[in-house]
Amino acid sequence: MMRVLVEWQDVTFTYKHADSPSVDQFNLTIAAGDFVLITGSTGCGKSTLLKMLNGLIPEESGGALTGTVLVDGQDTRNLTVSQLSRTVGMVFQSPDDQIFSTTVYDETAFILENMGMPAADINLRVDEALALVGMLNKREASVHALSGGQKQRLAVASVLAARPRILALDEPISQLDPQGATELLAVLEKVNREFGITIILVEHRLHEVMPLCNRVVVMDGGHLLWEGTREAAFGCPELFADHGLRVPQPVDICRRLGIVASSAGIEEAVCAIRQRYHVQSVAETACSLVVAGQGAKPAIEVQKLSFWYERSGKPVLDNIDLFIPRGQFVALMGNNGAGKSTLLQQVGGLLTPQQGQVRVLGQPLAAVRRQVGMVLQNPDLMLFNSTVAEEVAFAACQQHRHSGLTPYCRELLLKMGLTGREEEFPLALSRGQRLRLALAAVLSCRPAVLLLDEPTTGQDIGHIEDIIILLKDYVAQGGTVVFCTHDTEVAACHADRVIVLCQGRLSADGPPAVIFSQEDMLRQAGLKPPAALLVAQSLYGGVAMGVEEVVQYVRQGCLGSNAG
Structure with missing residues (x-):
């Protein structure tokens, strides 16, 4: 013992x-x-x-x-x-x-x-x-x-x-x-x-x-x-x-199909599903790249952008060209050090391009800076008020010259799971709560463009879903979201578009189903496809971005069968 x-x-x-x-x-x-x-x-x-x-x-x-x-x-x-x-x-x-x-x-x-x-x-x-x-x-x-x-x-x-x-x-x-x-x-x-x-x-x-x-x-x-x-x-x-x-996706797929998984392995899950269900294969379909936003009003335009922290060093961003239309929910991905946070800070105005330019809402960034909201990777750098209520109300109060929590601020607190904590000291909250507080504080003044650096860090799946629902509602009302993330499951299931950086260059850009099917590119960028996609490929030769897609395919394919 x-x-x-x-x-x-x-x-x-x-x-x-x-x-x-x-x-x-x-x-x-x-x-x-x-x-x-x-x-x-x-x-x-x-x-x-x-x-x-x-x-x-x-x-x-x-x-x-x-x-x-x-x-x-x-x-x-x-x-x-x-x-x-x-x-x-x-x-x-x-x-x-x-x-x-x-x-x-x-x-x-x-x-x-x-x-x-x-x-x-x-x-x-x-x-x-x-x-x-x-x-x-x-x-x-x-x-x-x-x-x-x-x-x-x-x-x-x-x-x-x-x-x-x-x-x-x-x-x-x-x-x-x-x-x-x-x-x-x-x-x-x-x-x-x-x-x-x-x-x-x-x-x-x-x-x-x-x-x-x-x-x-x-x-x-x-x-x-x-x-x-x-x-x-x-x-x-x-x-x-x-x-x-959040349990491993293969385990979750088995759970939803009434199967007890013995491990988190892809092949173990596929084997267990096949023992219970008769799953028919589908003919492979090529995913087509949809060029997003042609003719749409611009939210973010990046042209020939290069940046380096040390002139003698390698560029952190190298000749980036990017167009993001209004109303998109965009995941920015890549390995550590690829330049994601630096690009976000260029668009947010925290850094200035050394070559090239950034335009927001069709104008130079300086003219519309108040229309851009940004949540940093470390939320502690953004929290400076004495209470949660003061933190959420601060930006809105500065813009609209009123005091106290507006109805929208209270709605944000509710959606971020912070109701009842209004009088608490912000830095006494857990890291996940501090990040949600910083997001609520930025959203309180309703920016047109929202930049988020790792918004799901330290969050359980319930709060991740709350954040995603809030952001999708914001996008549906005409806002634009660009978020850096390493969470392939969140990006695959929820982003309209995935942009991948690798060593400061634009490596890939397209719908999640296209991006996560490119094995060589993902490997070079330090990324992995979501496990649900690997299960779908192995189980029936299909493409799925999330657990629910796999479960629905298996269930629909087995309607009328004698599967238990």
């Missing part, structure tokens, strides 16, 4: 000024060598739970903690954050919260220097850690030149360098492209298997993490709702669906 390494005993924690506890009567044990996934809806207490492991709660966070948190048999109250950090390596939800050095090397070496390690050993450890996360080629780079995903990898490397016995990670793949997420999860699997490091991972992207972990813990409202093995989790997908959690 494995030795218990972490234990929460009747733990309750209530933040200062909060009306209810974030973690409530929580009990859980984690054995040495475990790979544990902790999941649950946004704001359920997952991040709070992790902060107890390295002493940030209660030592650095205002609030009341009752019960006992044990790490390697020791009560965390009796240890300092510094002492605990040698056993527990923590990777925060936002890499900007823990990166403070100027170069990649310095950031990775910092903890080793504080441990008093000789310089030669530090160099070896730094190179080993950076190589593990695919960042060795950025060893001398400035941290300010890194993309959000690259910063996330750096944060993991800087913790791994110290070789902690426990690695606690708060949504570490939330800002990574699919290829980068796969690579980082492979790193976690390797250090767990080969070095025996215990992994405790908080994540919403269950479809990517569940195949790797050996235990799953589900939280709800600060309570332990369910825990069990990965295999047991695959056997009760209804539990996850009922609590707004």
